[in-house]
Amino acid sequence: MFRRLTTTQLVVDLVVAVVFLAVTGPMLITPQSGLSAAWSIPVSVVMAGALALRRLSPSLALAAAWAGALLQMALGLSPMPSNIAILAVLYTTAAYGTRLVLWLGFASAFVGALVITLYLFLGPAFAGGGLSWHTLPLALVTLLAAGFALGLAWTCGALVRSTLRTRDTLLAQQRAQAEAQAEQERVRIARDMHDVVAHSLAVVIAQADGARYAARADPDAAATALGTISTTARAALADVRLLLTQLRHSQGDGPQPTVADLEGLYAQVRAAGVDLSIDVDPAPHGEPPAAVQIAVYRILQEALTNALRHGEGAPVHVRLGWWPDRVELAVSNPSRIVTVPVGSGHGLVGMGERAALAGGRLVAEPRDGWFTVHATLPIGAVA
Template identity: 65%
Template sequence: MFRRLRTYQLVVDSSIALAFFVIAWPIETVLAAGAFGVEYALGSAGHVVFGGLIAALFSFALAVRRLSPPIALGLAWAGALVQMGLGRPPSFSDVAIFGVLYATAAYGSRIVYWAGFASALVGALVITVYLFAGPSFAGGGLTWQTLPLALVLLVAAAFALGLSWTIGALVRSAVRTRETRVAQQRAEAETVAEQERVRIARDMHDVVAHSLAVVIAQADGARYAAAADPAVATEALATISTTARSALADVRLLLGQLRHRQGDGPQPTIADLEEVYAQVRAAGVPLRVDVDPVPPGEPPAAVQLAVYRILQEALTNALRHGAPGGAVEVRLAWLPDRVELSVRNPAAATTAAPAPRPGHGLIGMRERAQLAGGRLDAGAEGAAFVVRATIPIGGPA
């Protein structure tokens, strides 16, 4: 029923309505005297009241046209009915009807929108019938001789009232189009931001989880082996230092992209896999890597990054959740149109129970495979846990 308006809009509408009333009241008072065939006199209370009533109704309708289009439409109809009930001709006050019809189309609800359209058509018909079949100033009433003129008046009134409503409808469409465009741009910006957050989180998980798994494995191994061979502790500390420095560099790169929105920096490739293999072996895990066939040339950077991150996360899971001392098998097959990889590790005894809820690692690996246009499956196969992925080379992502 009421729309939310700003203070300056209320002030503007009220000022326009007040100025309209100041102009319309004297004009309505003069028309009242002329319509009743009585000599105009300023002291005639009846003429002043009649003119003030009609001017007030239309002025108030003009004041609330944006605040409450349905109330404004009702007041405009009330003013028109009072005007016709007093047998008065159209006057300056009727100009407010155009503003009200505009407001119903531009700001009204769906019901008010169509009520304004119906009011324009019905109003044109009522005006025509009133002028030709109403009071004595109609000019002889509606006859076959005046019928063409009545039809012309009907068309002209419908055009004038309908034009006001149509302009409001066009404004309404323009406003809704702008709001839709703004909402779409906001949604697109939120989607891009969400994708960026997911990418940063995925990269952060891959880097931190793998590095911490290696550091923990080295620290645990060195703690038990240092008593028998102090050199083992020194070697483990060197591995921990190297792994931590590498992880710190990767984290700084990711944080720099997040803070400054810079482009992607140097990304790991399949050539960096040897470092990952070395870290896993240094953690005391027997690792066998089989690459057959080898890459035919230089694979696309996106494929190399996906393979690197998937293997990194799969080996991290083998370190954290695999059976202690169990051998890990990595197989890579670089075919002409795709690369197939698998990571198999013995499952720990606790994994014989029902599988836990998938964590971020499996989700991240699956997302990386899908972003590269491939697929990934992970699950238990007998006493082993296997990760298999297929990524197209040059295929659509």
């Protein structure tokens, strides 16, 4: 029934209605007007009220406009300047009214044109000979003119309504797109955070456990392990700070790992006491795409982390093949796992997401006493 308007809009509508009444009211008072001027005042007040309500409640404004018109015809009054308010009411019914009020305003435009014509040619004060074959052409012209004026007001409101809806739809799409992009960015940062923290902590834990036992027999081994822990922790801290900076501020992606960083990753895993063997055949020709390099690094990082955590010191084999149209990687280690449980953690899910984002696929499954992570990523023709 009532639309939500600001205080400024309410005050503006009220001031417009008061000024409208003050301007159109004196036009009715002439030396010859007599009693008709007194009867026209209530009609002008009702029309001004409809004008004041046009945006707050288009349905009430339409009802008030019809009430004022019917009162005017019941009193036998001639057309008045205050009747202009009907055009503004029809405009707002189409622009701001509900769907029902929209079509009521549409019907009112055509019914109102017919009523105006019949009243002017059949009313007691304006018959002018009544409706006859001589006055019929003039009546048709009057009907068309009234219908055009009322219909034009409604059509302008309908166009504004369509523009407002298009704007709201566009804003909703922009908000949805922004939320989707923010969610994708959060997922990416969470995935990177998991890869960095999980791998670094796995190395730190393995080195700490090794140092605890090695310190009794070989103090130098303990010092080496503590050095590896310090280096790994510092690198992880720098990566976490970078990821938190990206999460806190709207900035571009920070530095991402490449194939050149794989040797450092292998060194960390070997320093944790893992018997790691690497087989790269064929080697990459040229510079692979950055997205593929990031995916390869992160998948290997997570796969080696899982092998470090669950491999129980068993050897780990890494195979990499850089073909012209794809890269294939596999990480295998002995495992007692028979089946991979559903929802087995963020690591396997993250590796699958990274492979999918690069346009490839990843399979992680136990087979014949070995747990193997195998991924194939398309790279196209490398430079």
